[in-house]
Amino acid sequence: MLGFAARRMLLLPVTILGLTLLIFLFMSFLSPYELLSTYVSDPRQLQGDAAQTLIKQYGLDQPFYVKYVKWIDEVIHGKFGWSVTLNEPVSKAIMQRFPATLELAIYSIIPIILGGIWLGVTSAVHHNKFIDQMLRVFALLGYSIPSFVLGLVILFIFYGVLGWLPPGRLGVNFSMIYDSSSFYHYTGLVTIDALLNGRFWMFLDALKHLVAPVMTLSFLSWAGLLRITRSSMLEALGQDYVRTARAKGLSERVVINKHARKNALIPATTVAGLMFIGILGGVVITETIFNYPGIGSLMAQASEQLDYATVLGITLIYGLVTVIGNLAVDISYALIDPRVRLR
Amino acid sequence: MRNATSMLGVLLVAFFIVVAICAPFLAPPSYGDPYQIPRSGWSVTPQPPSAQNPFGTTEGQYDIYYGVVWGTRTAFRVGLIVIGFALTIGMTIGTLAAYFGGWIDELLMRITDIFLAFPFLVGVIVLVTILGPGLNHVMLAMIIFYWMTFARLIRGSILQVKENQYVMAAVALGAPGYGIISRHLIPNSIYPIIIQVSMDMATVPLLAAALSFLGLGAPVGYADWGQLVAFSRNWIISSNGGNPFQFWYTIFFPGITIVLYALGWNLLGDTLRDILDPKMLI
Numbered sequence: 001m002l003g004f005a006a007r008r009m010l011l012l013p014v015t016i017l018g019l020t021l022l023i024f025l026f027m028s029f030l031s032p033y034e035l036l037s038t039y040v041s042d043p044r045q046l047q048g049d050a051a052q053t054l055i056k057q058y059g060l061d062q063p064f065y066v067k068y069v070k071w072i073d074e075v076i077h078g079k080f081g082w083s084v085t086l087n088e089p090v091s092k093a094i095m096q097r098f099p100a101t102l103e104l105a106i107y108s109i110i111p112i113i114l115g116g117i118w119l120g121v122t123s124a125v126h127h128n129k130f131i132d133q134m135l136r137v138f139a140l141l142g143y144s145i146p147s148f149v150l151g152l153v154i155l156f157i158f159y160g161v162l163g164w165l166p167p168g169r170l171g172v173n174f175s176m177i178y179d180s181s182s183f184y185h186y187t188g189l190v191t192i193d194a195l196l197n198g199r200f201w202m203f204l205d206a207l208k209h210l211v212a213p214v215m216t217l218s219f220l221s222w223a224g225l226l227r228i229t230r231s232s233m234l235e236a237l238g239q240d241y242v243r244t245a246r247a248k249g250l251s252e253r254v255v256i257n258k259h260a261r262k263n264a265l266i267p268a269t270t271v272a273g274l275m276f277i278g279i280l281g282g283v284v285i286t287e288t289i290f291n292y293p294g295i296g297s298l299m300a301q302a303s304e305q306l307d308y309a310t311v312l313g314i315t316l317i318y319g320l321v322t323v324i325g326n327l328a329v330d331i332s333y334a335l336i337d338p339r340v341r342l343r
Numbered sequence: 344m345r346n347a348t349s350m351l352g353v354l355l356v357a358f359f360i361v362v363a364i365c366a367p368f369l370a371p372p373s374y375g376d377p378y379q380i381p382r383s384g385w386s387v388t389p390q391p392p393s394a395q396n397p398f399g400t401t402e403g404q405y406d407i408y409y410g411v412v413w414g415t416r417t418a419f420r421v422g423l424i425v426i427g428f429a430l431t432i433g434m435t436i437g438t439l440a441a442y443f444g445g446w447i448d449e450l451l452m453r454i455t456d457i458f459l460a461f462p463f464l465v466g467v468i469v470l471v472t473i474l475g476p477g478l479n480h481v482m483l484a485m486i487i488f489y490w491m492t493f494a495r496l497i498r499g500s501i502l503q504v505k506e507n508q509y510v511m512a513a514v515a516l517g518a519p520g521y522g523i524i525s526r527h528l529i530p531n532s533i534y535p536i537i538i539q540v541s542m543d544m545a546t547v548p549l550l551a552a553a554l555s556f557l558g559l560g561a562p563v564g565y566a567d568w569g570q571l572v573a574f575s576r577n578w579i580i581s582s583n584g585g586n587p588f589q590f591w592y593t594i595f596f597p598g599i600t601i602v603l604y605a606l607g608w609n610l611l612g613d614t615l616r617d618i619l620d621p622k623m624l625i
Contacts, residue, residue, distance in 0.1 A: 018457035144605035146549040148556045160580040160587040281462030303472040315469040
């Protein structure tokens with residue numbers, strides 16, 4: 001176990017080195033002038049002959065390895081260039097948008113886990129019965145409806161027809177309060193900050209704006225979690241200790257909830273962890289449809305405007321988040337489940 | 344029940360294949376590039392279904408029926424090209440890694456890990472931004488970030504098959520490496536790949552459509568399902584007091600097409616799993 005964790009830890013720098021090299025390789029397709037936008041921290045730096053000086057300064061006319069080292073040096077110091085989309089440095093833009101995505105991920109993962117596991121367990125308990133078959137069709141539908149269609153349908157029903165769930169992150173009045181100087185941003189998560197500032201109605205408004213994207217993400221993720229939970233639950237139900245529990249005369253409810261489900265949850269936890277990282281890693285489509293100001297919608301806007309600096313900055317940060325997150329999930333999997341001896 | 348859903352899957356896939364093949368007869372192209380959707384005017388407001396436009400028109404008067412029919416071809420083309428190339432790359436890398444093992448395996452799998460470090464859409468978007476928008480660039484970017492699934496799948500599968508005695512027998516008989524790979528290892532480890540390909544025929548065109556939805560894929564007016572859905576966005580949420588169902592057809596026809604297409608391939612994949620991989624039947 002320790003050996004596995006240590007080995008994965010040792011490989012982390014190698015993966016990160018490869019990740020940066022790959023992104024740097026992508027960057028080499030850009031012209032030097034386009035490339036400069038990823039270095040400067042203010043567009044005024046690019047006026048006049050300044051560009052030539054900057055190309056010299058950042059070594060853009062020098063061999064690959066020199067350029068690479070200089071770029072890494074910039075990135076380590078948090079300099080990702082100037083974001084044309086948001087008109088501020090990329091690092092600031094990401095810091096500003098990240099809490100929104102984090103908030104969406106936190107609120108989504110709760111219904112995803114509860115619903116997905118419940119559906120999976122139900123499906124397994126009623127193995128091959130009518131409910132199981134219905135849930136199988138439900139899972140296949142979940143795989144077949146793309147996020148942009150589902151999101152639009154939800155937007156249509158709950159905003160277009162019913163007018164209940166508006167897009168965005170906050171209503172107009174509340175976002176003015178949110179941006180005002182008297183409002184303290186403790187965490188960047190609107191719901192938490194609203195409560196800390198004693199604004200209960202703002203908290204409710206923020207929750208209301210979260211419902212539609214959370215619904216979209218939940219429906220899309222349930223299918224995957226349902227399948228994993230179902231098959232691991234079926235496996236657990238076939239184990240000897242379940243037969244023993246039944247032989248002892250325990251009620252079916254206790255057998256399922258106490259004996260089988262606990263063991264069946266382990267793989268589901270891992271998948272849920274990966275899903276959480278996936279949502280953090282940018283739910284581009286969902287955020288775009290609901291005008292939710294997170295990293296994903298920033299990525300889409302920046303890409304449309306050919307804002308190289310922002311797109312590359314987000315990619316690098318999210319590569320790192322994914323690598324470290326996956327490592328954490330893998331190690332915790334091995335920690336929870338002593339039966340697992342990964343490689 | 345199970346047979347009924349399997350049958351439905353086969354029928355849906357067959358239906359879309361027929362639509363793709365017969366596109367020139369179902370929706371005869373009027374001029375030049377058949378993938379360019381004909382316009383019946385320049386008005387911004389979508390028009391409801393009529394004799395001339397059976398599914399109605401989008402904003403800018405693009406014919407939805409024509410877009411749906413020729414979009415089927417786009418979907419198949421994107422699916423076949425992306426999966427074809429990704430499968431070739433993935434199988435090569437996975438097979439080499441599993442067959443040789445040791446440092447070659449280690450090296451190839453670390454490279455795979457690096458590509459896996461990118462969230463898929465983020466990776467594709469960064470490449471499309473750099474290469475410039477367009478369907479070909481989208482396909483290229485998708486290939487670059489899609490082969491890893493196949494590489495891992497075939498590697499795991501071959502590692503299992505390699506332990507079988509008939510492989511050892513072949514080695515003992517002095518069969519050459521490429522013979523062992525092509526006659527024993529690949530044919531016996533291909534089943535998970537076939538299931539995966541069927542599922543991916545649903546996923547891959549949908550992902551390409553998602554990029555078109557964001558405005559990064561096919562150019563404006565190109566027959567592509569994602570773009571048709573994108574056209575509907577402004578019309579189905581106008582909560583200005585009017586009838587919200589007024590423009591229902593702008594989302595309904597492209598949306599239902601996409602879902603049925605993906606459902607067909609997913610049902611087919613599910614059926615193949617039942618047939619080819621009895622272990623998964625539990």
